[in-house]
Amino acid sequence: MRQRAPAVLVRGPRARRRAALARALWGGAEAALTLGVVLSLLVVHQLWWTNRQAREGARREVAALERRWDAAEPGASSGGGSATGPRAGPEGGADGGGTSRAEGGTERPRGAGRSAAPAPGRAYAVLRIPRLGLAVPIAEGVGRRGVLNKGYAGHYPRSAPPGGVGNFALAGHRNAHGEPFRHLDRLRPGDTVRVDTAEARYTYAVERTLPRTSPGDGTVLAAVPYSSTHPGHRFTRPGHYLTLTTCTPAFSSRYRLVVWGTLRAAAPR
Template sequence: MRVPVVHQRGRRRRARYAGLLWNGAEVLVTLGVVLLLLVAHQLWWTNRQAREGAEQQVQALEREWGEGEKEEGGEWGSGSGAVSGRSDERAEDTSTADDSDPAPTRPGSGDDSRRTPAAASTPARQPRWDQAYAILTIPRLGLRVPVAEGISKPGVLNKGYVGHYPGTAQPGRPGNFALAGHRNTHGEPFRYINRLRKGDRLEVETRSAVYTYVVDRSLSQTLPGDGGVIRPVPRSTVHRQYGYTDPGYYLTLTTCTPEYTSRYRLVVWGKLASMRPR
């Protein structure tokens, strides 16, 4: 009678392989859970936090303006995706028009300049860095968001605010009032600006006035380095058929495109239509 031989070595080898496979599966599952948590944090939690903070800032500005507190010697109160250009050491991702750009000029004798209120050319103090000093309202998108000076990510954009490009015009002033905002995450205020159409209203409220711009043109895609779109007379340096040739009172919105990438920039331009005191 033959006695069966048990190969202990082969059994131990199979047990070791099974243990390695099990450990590998546990590592993959753990990594998957971590990635899901990171995605949830970026797509949900950052939006929730930024939107709540932005709404509170809008309310704070409205209360401050309603109380009539005004900083001596200037208009601005005490409230708290971009195109590449000249950088500033205080901002992580700050840019303006090129160094060779002319200063904002007064419009000529065109229709836009005749309709623009004289108050629009009144000098104003520059707001402090990262200071929220205006409110942008876009009725078509149901958007009401604070505007802060500068376009740094930690100081402005990641708070859910819209950032004002330093060196560009202020609301209602001659030249180009240029703004940047996130397309995705951190409140994503500019997620749907691709839905804006010619004639849509863009309202900018400051302590002293409400400026109404009207959407006029858009550029669906350009390079991040296309600084021409935020010049005093905005005109793309990449797609030269897009933009303007005459001085005026412009508003520019910029954000990243396509969604969830920062490869290109989407641009929307508006023109000042009216101004009324608060």
């Protein structure tokens, strides 16, 4: 009996196109799945892991600062340097010891804010906001890598020191990297903001909030702060101001949210 030769399957142009399309779709599906996994891991890293790392680091730094202050001799400088000598106080006199008047007639330690400036990136104070349950280090500078990404509040270098005459201005992340200013929009007039240093404890009261302004609205950091973009938001006389800034809306850096406060009380540690 003669055996039949096996049939040879010959694909036409249409079948070949279908096979090529199927391979392309399969490859695209694999690439999309891989990309989705990678993006998911990036989101987890950005929104969870960086927060966990920064918060733990910030807590350790707050504890380390407080241990150093408790162990230090009275009168130790918060900036790690010696005092720079007499300096004009809020009434125009020299800070030479004792107390002076802050906003609203509050007694204020003389010599407050006169320490040599801390080194860039160095934590030297603690910011506490009871309404937000927040306690984070304050470091010199507003660089991302050296300060903000550690979960710290960053001190604008050309602004006043804690408790000093002028505007003590801070920046902080709203999302990721500890996001210390995540709920800054929850602050209301009268809420307290405390700044602890090696020398003194300063209590500010929130006065007003600028919900949204442009990143270029630099006058919010002026010694007597105001908004050049929103003229209705301004202070008009010298004082002891606090400014807190962060990005807004959440998960965006398009605008800036600004909270202003004034010094209400100060006491030596």
